[in-house]
Amino acid sequence: MSARTRTAEQSIFKRPAPSAVTYDLSVPDQATIRLPPDSTWTSGPHWHDNHTEFLQVLSGHAEIRLSGTMMPSVSAIDGVVIVPRGTVHEWRRSPSAGLDDELVVKEWTDPKDGQKEAFFKNLNGIILDAISAGDGSWRMRTLDLELRNLFWRMDNWPEFLSPSWPGWIQGAMTRFLLLGSVIVGKVLGCRGSYEEYCST
Numbered sequence: 658m659s660a661r662t663r664t665a666e667q668s669i670f671k672r673p674a675p676s677a678v679t680y681d682l683s684v685p686d687q688a689t690i691r692l693p694p695d696s697t698w699t700s701g702p703h704w705h706d707n708h709t710e711f712l713q714v715l716s717g718h719a720e721i722r723l724s725g726t727m728m729p730s731v732s733a734i735d736g737v738v739i740v741p742r743g744t745v746h747e748w749r750r751s752p753s754a755g756l757d758d759e760l761v762v763k764e765w766t767d768p769k770d771g772q773k774e775a776f777f778k779n780l781n782g783i784i785l786d787a788i789s790a791g792d793g794s795w796r797m798r799t800l801d802l803e804l805r806n807l808f809w810r811m812d813n814w815p816e817f818l819s820p821s822w823p824g825w826i827q828g829a830m831t832r833f834l835l836l837g838s839v840i841v842g843k844v845l846g847c848r849g850s851y852e853e854y855c856s857t
Contacts, residue, residue: 659796661853662786670781673788680777686769689715692760697700702816703808705773706767708773710740713747715762718751725820729753745816745827766792775855776811782854783807799847805838806849 664670668683676698681689692698702722712721721728721738723746730751731738740746750760766773771777784804790796808815814831822830842848 659790661851663853664778664782664785665852665854665856667778670777670785672781672784674815680779680781684775685771686771687763687765688763688773688791690762692717692762693803694750694754694757694759696750696760700747702745702747702820704743704745704814704816705812706814707743707765707812708768709742710746710764710766712738712740712748713763715761715763718754718757719748719760720751721744745820772811774795774802776807776813778806778855779807779811779850782851783849799845802838802842802845802847803849805835806842806847808849809835810848812849823828850852 668681670680670682673695674677674695677693677696678698679691679692685737712719712731714733714735717732719728719731721731723740724744725737727734728738730753738844744784754760783800787796787803789793805847807813814828814835816827817830818827
């Protein structure tokens with residue numbers, strides 16, 4: 658298997674279409690995320706057990722889901738959206754956004770413990786190395802396993818079932834699937850977090 662790309666000192670990460678996104682991690686404890694007009698990127702539905710998250714649209718329009726509440730077109734005039742701990746949330750470009758609008762969103766958490774930067778550095782390192790290795794490579798075949806190991810380690814709990822399932826079942830299923838990935842990851846050498854991507 659090829660060596661991992663050393664990106665620990667890098668603060669800007671760009672991923673290609675169709676889910677094009679740029680992460681700017683140059684300010685400690687926050688991320689500025691840019692989605693070009695044609696991006697299909699989404700944060701995916703997830704929650705955090707130990708962090709309250711804050712989302713602020715700087716330009717463009719975002720569609721934000723907080724548990725059962727859908728906010729179809731959040732813009733800069735709407736201020737900061739607070740995502741309490743344990744709240745399933747997801748955000749993406751609003752379908753009603755103009756075709757030429759870039760969406761720019763700032764994210765940060767409470768507590769400010771460096772975990773957001775570490776999470777996004779590992780996330781992008783893993784994905785970009787898999788893309789670079791190409792389809793059919795070991796990195797691409799273990800991509801989901803790596804990401805699930807990262808989610809387990811960095812308080813990022815994805816929603817695997819439809820939102821209609823009760824929260825306790827969602828939580829149990831997510832923890833069961835991610836724990837299974839951690840066990841398999843130990844056998845295959847997939848940890849989800851690497852010093853090549855983040856030194857913290």
